[in-house]
Amino acid sequence: MSEWFETLPGLWTGLWDCLAEGVARRDAPARHVVLATVGLDGGPEARTVVLRGADADAGVIEVHTDLHSAKVAELRRDGRAAVVVWDGERRLQVRLSVAVTELQGDAAAAIWEQVPDPSRQSYGVVPAPGTPIAGALDYEKCADRATFAVLRCELRRVDLVHLGEVHRRAGFARAGGWAGRWLVP
Amino acid sequence: MSEWFETLPGLWTGLWDCLAEGVARRDAPARHVVLATVGLDGGPEARTVVLRGADADAGVIEVHTDLHSAKVAELRRDGRAAVVVWDGERRLQVRLSVAVTELQGDAAAAIWEQVPDPSRQSYGVVPAPGTPIAGALDYEKCADRATFAVLRCELRRVDLVHLGEVHRRAGFARAGGWAGRWLVP
Numbered sequence: 001m002s003e004w005f006e007t008l009p010g011l012w013t014g015l016w017d018c019l020a021e022g023v024a025r026r027d028a029p030a031r032h033v034v035l036a037t038v039g040l041d042g043g044p045e046a047r048t049v050v051l052r053g054a055d056a057d058a059g060v061i062e063v064h065t066d067l068h069s070a071k072v073a074e075l076r077r078d079g080r081a082a083v084v085v086w087d088g089e090r091r092l093q094v095r096l097s098v099a100v101t102e103l104q105g106d107a108a109a110a111i112w113e114q115v116p117d118p119s120r121q122s123y124g125v126v127p128a129p130g131t132p133i134a135g136a137l138d139y140e141k142c143a144d145r146a147t148f149a150v151l152r153c154e155l156r157r158v159d160l161v162h163l164g165e166v167h168r169r170a171g172f173a174r175a176g177g178w179a180g181r182w183l184v185p
Numbered sequence: 186m187s188e189w190f191e192t193l194p195g196l197w198t199g200l201w202d203c204l205a206e207g208v209a210r211r212d213a214p215a216r217h218v219v220l221a222t223v224g225l226d227g228g229p230e231a232r233t234v235v236l237r238g239a240d241a242d243a244g245v246i247e248v249h250t251d252l253h254s255a256k257v258a259e260l261r262r263d264g265r266a267a268v269v270v271w272d273g274e275r276r277l278q279v280r281l282s283v284a285v286t287e288l289q290g291d292a293a294a295a296i297w298e299q300v301p302d303p304s305r306q307s308y309g310v311v312p313a314p315g316t317p318i319a320g321a322l323d324y325e326k327c328a329d330r331a332t333f334a335v336l337r338c339e340l341r342r343v344d345l346v347h348l349g350e351v352h353r354r355a356g357f358a359r360a361g362g363w364a365g366r367w368l369v370p
Binding site: 004011029032033038043044045046047048078080081082083086088092097119125127128129130131132133134135136137138139155165166168169170171181182183184185 | 217218219223229233262266267269273279280283312314316317320324351353356367368369
């Protein structure tokens with residue numbers, strides 16, 4: 001009986017277990033993932049976001065955002081993003097190359113209905129995120145569905161590295177039906 | 186007496202405490218940081234790296250790499266990188282915009298001397314990292330100083346968000362002498 005990280009299907013299952021736990025559990029390693037984009041100046045930008053959805057069958061993950069955040073402007077210019085998770089429990093590094101689609105207004109309404117009230121306060125801050133202010137608390141939160149958006153991230157490529165006693169690395173591509181192959185770590 | 190996250194100097198000190206712990210402690214939140222770059226295709230790339238140095242006075246952090254890794258090729262083309270840490274203990278998100286300089290050969294020799302022998306095995310894998318292989322373990326590690334490089338990351342801008350009962354966000358810039366100012370979270 002091999003360990004989960006010793007086979008390509010095992011690693012693939014480990015990936016989606018990791019992501020599902022991130023959506024479900026506040027203390028899971030994949031709760032906070034890093035989303036990297038290309039900034040408006042052409043340089044890299046990256047920030048932590050909360051993982052809100054993971055659909056293994058569709059190969060899609062979701063995060064929520066304020067429409068006025070810099071990442072939305074960046075993704076409208078270049079919809080490519082990279083997502084990274086370090087799962088210390090599994091000793092697994094997850095790297096996803098994704099294509100991002102923005103859902104807002106009616107398309108996001110059903111998802112907004114499921115956002116708990118305290119979390120809704122994250123969408124609709126005044127002034128807009130990133131504006132300089134004199135005091136740390138010189139801003140107001142006001143839940144506003146009109147500034148809520150869902151970033152639907154369709155996976156294109158996946159790179160997994162298991163850092164056990166030996167290192168194993170595998171690459172998977174949507175174009176290859178997610179078959180997977182081993183790579184030099 | 187205010188909490189550390191309630192003042193700009195307190196946040197600045199918190200940043201360097203977080204980074205110093207990452208260098209010193211294997212289980213610290215900043216041990217593994219995400220380094221984002223612009224890929225050779227112009228899209229974003231990001232991966233986890235181990236934080237190896239943090240110099241508050243110089244405003245510099247360091248990571249080690251294999252010269253044949255993709256990030257080296259990417260940084261030679263565009264030396265800008267973004268570094269992200271999520272420190273759950275401090276409830277602090279750290280975002281750094283850095284300019285990367287590569288030290289290798291003689292310039293990296295003194296640092297190589299301090300790399301413990303097991304870690305040296307990470308530099309000098311054959312075939313090169315990312316090469317497809319038939320079996321997961323079809324590669325050889327052979328410590329090779331010639332493929333070891335230090336990425337010296339000079340901080341240009343810092344963005345900190347403290348996610349306490351209320352959220353506080355501050356921006357710092359080298360150009361502004363790291364004075365810092367509050368931003369809308």
